[in-house]
Amino acid sequence: MINWFEIPVANMERAKTFYEIVFDLKITVHKMGDLEMGWFPNKSASGMATGTLIHAGDHYKPSMDGVLIYFSCEDVANEIGRVVEAGGQVIAEKKQISESNGYMAYFIDSEGNRIALHSMQ
Template sequence: MVTWFEIPVINMDRAKAFYEKVFDIEIGIHKMDGLQMGWFPNKNQSGIATGSLIHAGEHYKPSENGVLIYFSCENLANEIGRVEAAGGKVVSNKKQISPENGYMGYFIDSEGNRIALHSQK
């Protein structure tokens, strides 16, 4: 049911570099209506981005206590293993939720947001 998400950032260049390194992706920067967005690449068939980094001043503030977004990964051990080298902090390494629900882990990104990862293996 998720249509779109926005991850608040203080420094777009730093956040872009962090997420590109952790997920081994390229994030496209878009400036519009006084804000700056870093769109994540879309892996579904629509070809439309489903989420973004966003720098929009006072209306968006990074937080460890807000909504928790889970990014899907092939094997989250890969991504969680790149977090600290990219400038983040691992809070919970890969751990099994249950045999049928796979694994999770989470970290604090370069901007101070709490972000989670999920994989089946």
């Protein structure tokens, strides 16, 4: 049911670098009027949601108190292991949810957003 997500950032270049390191991918930055958006690679052809980092002044503010986004990973240990070197803070290391629901971990990104990871292994 998820179609799109937006992660607020205070500094696009810092956030772009952070997410590129943690997820080992490339984010493309686009200016759209007053908005600056850092697009994650498009996975919609495979049925997966995609989204953006977004810098839009006072309209979007990073927060660790709002909605929690879970990024799907092959193994949570890979991404959570790169969070600190990328400038973030690990809140919860990889832990098993249950045998049938896999694993999760949480971190604070370079901008102050609380983000989660999920994998089956």
